[in-house]
Amino acid sequence: MMTIQENISLKKYNSLGIDVKARFLCHYKTPIDLNYLITEGPLNRDIEMIILGGGTNQLFINDFEGVVIHPINDSIELVSEDSDFVYIKADAGLEWDKLVAYAVDKGYGGIENLSDIPGNVGASPVQNIGAYGVEAKDTIHEVHLVSFHDGSTMTLSNKECLFGYRTSIFKHKFKNRYLVDSVTFKLAKNPVFVTHYGNVAAELEKKETVTLQNIRDVIIGIRSSKLPKPSEISNAGSFFKNPILPEIEANALKKQFPEMPIYPASNGQVKLAAGWLIEQCGLKGYTASNGKAGIHDKQALVIVNKGNASGSDILEVSHFAQMKVFEKFDINLEPEVIII
Ligand SMILES: Cc1cc2nc3c(=O)[nH]c(=O)nc-3n(C[C@H](O)[C@H](O)[C@H](O)COP(=O)(O)OP(=O)(O)OC[C@H]3O[C@@H](n4cnc5c(N)ncnc54)[C@H](O)[C@@H]3O)c2cc1C
Numbered sequence: 341m342m343t344i345q346e347n348i349s350l351k352k353y354n355s356l357g358i359d360v361k362a363r364f365l366c367h368y369k370t371p372i373d374l375n376y377l378i379t380e381g382p383l384n385r386d387i388e389m390i391i392l393g394g395g396t397n398q399l400f401i402n403d404f405e406g407v408v409i410h411p412i413n414d415s416i417e418l419v420s421e422d423s424d425f426v427y428i429k430a431d432a433g434l435e436w437d438k439l440v441a442y443a444v445d446k447g448y449g450g451i452e453n454l455s456d457i458p459g460n461v462g463a464s465p466v467q468n469i470g471a472y473g474v475e476a477k478d479t480i481h482e483v484h485l486v487s488f489h490d491g492s493t494m495t496l497s498n499k500e501c502l503f504g505y506r507t508s509i510f511k512h513k514f515k516n517r518y519l520v521d522s523v524t525f526k527l528a529k530n531p532v533f534v535t536h537y538g539n540v541a542a543e544l545e546k547k548e549t550v551t552l553q554n555i556r557d558v559i560i561g562i563r564s565s566k567l568p569k570p571s572e573i574s575n576a577g578s579f580f581k582n583p584i585l586p587e588i589e590a591n592a593l594k595k596q597f598p599e600m601p602i603y604p605a606s607n608g609q610v611k612l613a614a615g616w617l618i619e620q621c622g623l624k625g626y627t628a629s630n631g632k633a634g635i636h637d638k639q640a641l642v643i644v645n646k647g648n649a650s651g652s653d654i655l656e657v658s659h660f661a662q663m664k665v666f667e668k669f670d671i672n673l674e675p676e677v678i679i680i
Contacts, residue, residue, distance in 0.1 A: 342366055342373035344381065353410065354395035355458060357574035358651045362408040363387075368433070369413045374519060375491030382407045383488070390680060391519055394435070394459040397467065397576055398678045401651035409519065411462050416442055419524060427481055429524045432462025436469070439525075444552045449531020450479035453540075455556040456563045458570060458577065462520040466510040468503045472559055473537035477503035481526040483510075485518040493521070505605075506581060506676060538562065568636055574645035575636065579658055580614040580673040593669065614665075614673055615641035621664035626657070633657045655679065 344366045351359040364382045368374060377383040388406030392398065413431035416439065420427045426448050430439045440455050453474035463469070464476040465483045480503075483496045502509040510520065533550055535541045543558040544550055568575055582603075585593075590602055590610035597620070605611040618624070618640040625637035632649035634657060636642040643657050662673045 342368060342376060342381075350392070350395070350400060350404070350408065353392055353408075354398055354400060354576075355570035355574060356399055356576050356649075356651075356654060357570075357645050358400045358649070358654070360400040360651065361403045363403075363405045364407045366407060366409050368409050368411045368519070371486040371491060371493055371521060374409075374486045374488070377407070377409070378488065378491055389488070389516060391462070391516075393432070393463040396458040396570065397463070397676070398680055399576060399651055399654055400680050401655060404680060411460070411519070411521070413521070414438075421529075424529055425526050426529060427524055427526055429484075429522050430461045431522045432460060432520050434461045435459075436461055436464060440556065443525075443527055444556045447531075447552065448527035448529065449533070449552055450474075450527045451476075451525065452531075452552045452555045453534055453537075453559060455559045461523055465501055465503075465508055465520060465523055467506055468508050470506070471563075472540055473534045475503070477501070477508075479525045479527060480523060482524040483520055484522045484524070485514075486521050487518055488516065494518070505584070566639055568639070568642060568644065573636075574649075575642050576677045578614070578641045578676050579643045580618075580641060580661075581676045582614045583612045583617075583671050583673065584609050585612065585671075586610075593671075597669075612671070615639060617665045617669055617671060617673070618661050621661070621668055623661055623664060626660075628653060628657050628660075635661065651679075 344364055346364055347361055348365045349359055350362050351357055366377060390408055392408050392410045411433035414434040415431050417429045418426055419429045436457055436459050439461055440451050444452050453472040454469060457469050457471060465480050469476045480498050483501055485494050531552060535544055540558055547554045584605045587608055587610050594600055601613050601616055603611040623635050624640045627634035632646055633653040634644055634646055636644050643654055665671055665673050
């Protein structure tokens with residue numbers, strides 16, 4: 341039977357290190373566990389519920405009076421292969437980067453650019469995680485689900501997941517209706533390297549050859565020079581999504597701020613860099629007046645817990661950044677972090 345803890349601190353379960361309590365914390369391993377929760381456990385009554393993976397993209401404001409389901413299943417299985425691809429099924433509770441390390445070690449290509457992204461496999465289709473020109477949707481073959489209604493299982497194809505920029509069906513129609521139990525990835529035996537993004541190609545030139553391992557090493561190196569590690573300073577990565585605007589609006593802004601970076605997005609739209617917008621407001625390295633929360637001094641997109649911050653302290657900093665960006669650029673920054 342699954343482990344259920346009551347009135348437990350979630351501090352070590354969220355990368356912002358917010359000390360809130362959960363009424364119930366349930367450590368999920370198999371669909372049978374969810375079935376138990378629904379029929380006999382705390383989900384048997386009308387009670388709020390959330391799924392908590394690695395907690396690297398969630399901000400808790402208050403104690404959570406409901407049920408927190410935390411997947412801890414963590415196996416990897418090669419389910420099939422053909423001459424070009426392998427199909428690898430990874431459990432929701434497995435640390436994402438362990439899957440990347442496994443794939444790179446075996447010579448399977450497709451997720452090496454997603455090296456070092458914190459969090460677990462279960463959230464990868466939910467968030468459609470992405471970095472350095474690659475998104476999880478490029479290699480997700482199927483997502484295996486368990487229903488909160490009756491504990492039944494079901495599998496969605498890549499197309500059925502309705503992936504978009506940091507989003508999927510699991511953030512909308514299927515939110516809190518299905519738990520991602522595992523994900524099958526389609527990885528290439530003869531990988532096509534994606535090296536055009538940022539300074540990946542330039543860094544790779546310092547290596548003798550381009551290999552999956554070298555790409556992984558380069559990306560880990562770039563990330564650690566830019567992003568604070570949650571184990572060293574509590575944070576949830578990019579706090580805001582990069583705003584996407586119609587080209588006409590982006591061009592008008594570009595006239596006012598010629599040095600503003602812009603990137604092409606889908607449907608003829610244009611993506612702006614949220615971090616750049618915040619930095620232009622002079623907020624890089626900002627610390628709130630109580631000293632507990634602030635904005636990272638190297639990466640303006642990252643809000644940090646400087647010591648014993650509450651969720652409200654973090655939220656206050658985010659509202660301040662949103663207000664300043666709106667005043668200067670007339671743009672509403674939308675949080676990427678999920679606020680509970
Ligand atoms: C330093 C740092 C750097 C980061 N860099 C990147 C980056 O480069 N690219 C990027 O895309 N993200 C990045 N992130 C954000 C984060 O790593 C991803 O969003 C990651 O997928 C979150 O995984 P998690 O397991 O921590 O999910 P959580 O934060 O626990 O949950 C995220 C969402 O997924 C849902 N969820 C989690 N598990 C399941 C499940 N099994 N079934 C159904 N729903 C589930 C949760 O309910 C929640 O809605 C970064 C974060 C940090 C702290």
